[in-house]
Amino acid sequence: xxxxxxxxxxxxxxxxxxxxxxxxxxxxxxxxxxxxxxxxxxxxxxxxxxxxxxxxxxxxxxxxxxxxxxxxxxxxxxxxxxxxxxxxxxxxxxxxxxxxxxxxxxxxxxxxx
Amino acid sequence: xxxxxxxxxxxxxxxxxxxxxxxxxxxxxxxxxxxxxxxxxxxxxxxxxxxxxxxxxxxxxxxxxxxxxxxxxxxxxxxxxxxxxxxxxxxxxxxxxxxxxxxxxxxxxxxxxx
Numbered sequence: 001x002x003x004x005x006x007x008x009x010x011x012x013x014x015x016x017x018x019x020x021x022x023x024x025x026x027x028x029x030x031x032x033x034x035x036x037x038x039x040x041x042x043x044x045x046x047x048x049x050x051x052x053x054x055x056x057x058x059x060x061x062x063x064x065x066x067x068x069x070x071x072x073x074x075x076x077x078x079x080x081x082x083x084x085x086x087x088x089x090x091x092x093x094x095x096x097x098x099x100x101x102x103x104x105x106x107x108x109x110x111x112x113x
Numbered sequence: 114x115x116x117x118x119x120x121x122x123x124x125x126x127x128x129x130x131x132x133x134x135x136x137x138x139x140x141x142x143x144x145x146x147x148x149x150x151x152x153x154x155x156x157x158x159x160x161x162x163x164x165x166x167x168x169x170x171x172x173x174x175x176x177x178x179x180x181x182x183x184x185x186x187x188x189x190x191x192x193x194x195x196x197x198x199x200x201x202x203x204x205x206x207x208x209x210x211x212x213x214x215x216x217x218x219x220x221x222x223x224x225x226x227x
Contacts (some may be wrong), residue, residue: 031215043117043203043218044156086179087156091214100146100171101216105155 002027006088006104013078013111021073021107023088033071034101035064036087044087078111083107115139119204119219126194134189134222136204142215144207145187147179148155149200150221154200156203162187194226 036044050066089101162181168171
């Protein structure tokens, strides 16, 4: 059974204080690892897909990395507008063949001015 | 470019009432999914449709039915609502091209069953 564990559950940072969120996973044959941002009352917003160990992707102050067992979402010099819940999900196998995404419970990030 | 559109955004039902949640995507994606999100439980898959004409159960299908009306639309029906179905429901669509996967969510339907 695919499993995704995110840590910490909640993280409070000061503006400009860089940190990382962790996503540990157990999956048979990783096809993709997804990161989403979710604001209160909104649907998850797609950030990145990572496909293989060693891959990195960046978007503004966010950088996602992937190893064989975990992914990190690094936040550099965060701003209050980065406050949100960050979700991680894994995909094993092709979607057309019935594979589905398994989500972690998320990390709630608060950035104080 | 609307992406994934869900209706309604909010709904209050009495126990035993029925309703259908609508979802439409304009990205020509093959796969569509229905999730529910509850505090402390994360996103749980209810039903999905890997391609037009097919539907399958996810983790928590009891009390729900789905219809993949065409490639664009995927509806979720509650035949006899129960308080345990109070939740936020999200529809998502995915395109898995083989080389990459795109996955996008709607804005959600907040359902309360009293």
